[in-house]
Amino acid sequence: MKENLLHFIWKLKLFSSKNLVSTFGESINIISNGTHNLNTGPDFFNAKIEINKQVWAGNVEIHVKSSDWYNHNHEIDENYDSVILHVVWEHDVEIFRKNNDKIVTLALKNYISNELLDNYNQLFSEDKKWINCENDIKRIDSFIIENWLERLYFERLEQKSQFVKQILLNTVNNWEQTLFILLAKGFGLKVNSEAFMNFASSFDFSIVRKVSTNASQLEALFFGQAGLLSSKYESVYFNNLKSEYEYLKIKFNLKPISKGQVQFFRLRPNNFPTIRLSQLAFLYNRYQNIFSKIIETNTLEGFYSLFEVKTFPFWEAHYTFETASKESTKKLTKPFIDLLLINTILPLKFVHLKSLGSDDFSSIFAIIEQIKPEKNTIISKFEELKLKSSNAFKTQALLQLKNEYCNKKLCLQCAIGKTILNKINVA
Known part of the structure; x- marks a missing residue:
């Protein structure tokens, strides 16, 4: 079991939430899972949990084992004093606050389906694959893929814009x-x-x-x-x-x-x-x-x-x-101008529009959709997996997918990986 999988399961409530019971027998009703924290501190902020009919508001910390609380030195970190629920895969030791009050612990092991774990193990199997989901991606609903690719393109555009902003800073906004x-x-x-x-x-x-x-x-x-x-x-x-x-x-x-x-x-x-x-x-x-x-x-x-x-x-x-x-x-040549547009002009226009307070990027989208698709080994491999690219919008999005998600094994943060794990909209 991996901690990032537990984060994923908790965030999307991919477990049986009825009749939840703590390791000490308290009834647990999850009103709100909280907001995922990607920085230091507890894993989920501002959760609302009903424990033995009393509603608590606070933070949730997640570990594979209860003893990881001590392994990570949370007992001496005041940032964890507001934790109202400790969510673990396996409970192996009790956790206490500074005043010796016990922190309620929920062991998810018995509330997660074997099917989800099988999907996870299959997705992250040690078989040599170009991308983890290459055996399943062709079965994902096209609506999910198209929406994810649109988000990925703008994510890539945002990354490119950071370089533009740095040059703009160096030139004192010239x-x-x-x-x-x-x-x-x-x-x-x-x-x-x-x-x-x-x-x-x-x-x-x-x-x-x-x-x-x-x-x-x-x-x-x-x-x-x-x-x-x-x-x-x-x-x-x-x-x-x-x-x-x-x-x-x-x-x-x-x-x-x-x-x-x-x-x-x-x-x-x-x-x-x-x-x-x-x-x-x-x-x-x-x-x-x-x-x-x-x-x-x-x-x-x-x-x-x-x-x-x-x-x-x-x-x-x-x-x-x-x-x-x-x-x-x-x-x-037109291919050379296309490269200038993709890597220089459109990121610059994106930054300029944002500097004016605009959130209408339809003009950028209209141009990138007209540019012919790029040709490289990554795009060719996606075509083998039945992900065809009709324009540079698609190729840019697929490059972002491969470089920032597939290569880094961030399947749990990818709409395609989430769908495969959850078996939602898979044909």
């Missing part, structure tokens, strides 16, 4: 600079996300505003601060940018990030940092008020139009400063 740092991180993708964030944080955003209408200076600022102009090349374009950067460096007292943070290794050419930085510079050269445009845009097609940017002309025939390549227009 939304434009926060957006710039977040976009830089997104343009850096996984390999260069940290380096691009460092570059974007290495100077005040007001400098971007001052040079944004000058394409050459803006690109020189980005490349120079990213440490990509410290080498020596014969390229005329490189040396022009370097010259521009040296001027900006003196004028604005700039200090670039250290050379070598930005990586080319294991990247496809279209994801080279040179290409992504030029596209980012193109974006800020085109729009001097990109933050307001992002806040005003509420359709997927609107975002595709907003981010219809490319590199500056030199990069149409180059991936690096040294070698020419076949000429091509290097635009942001």
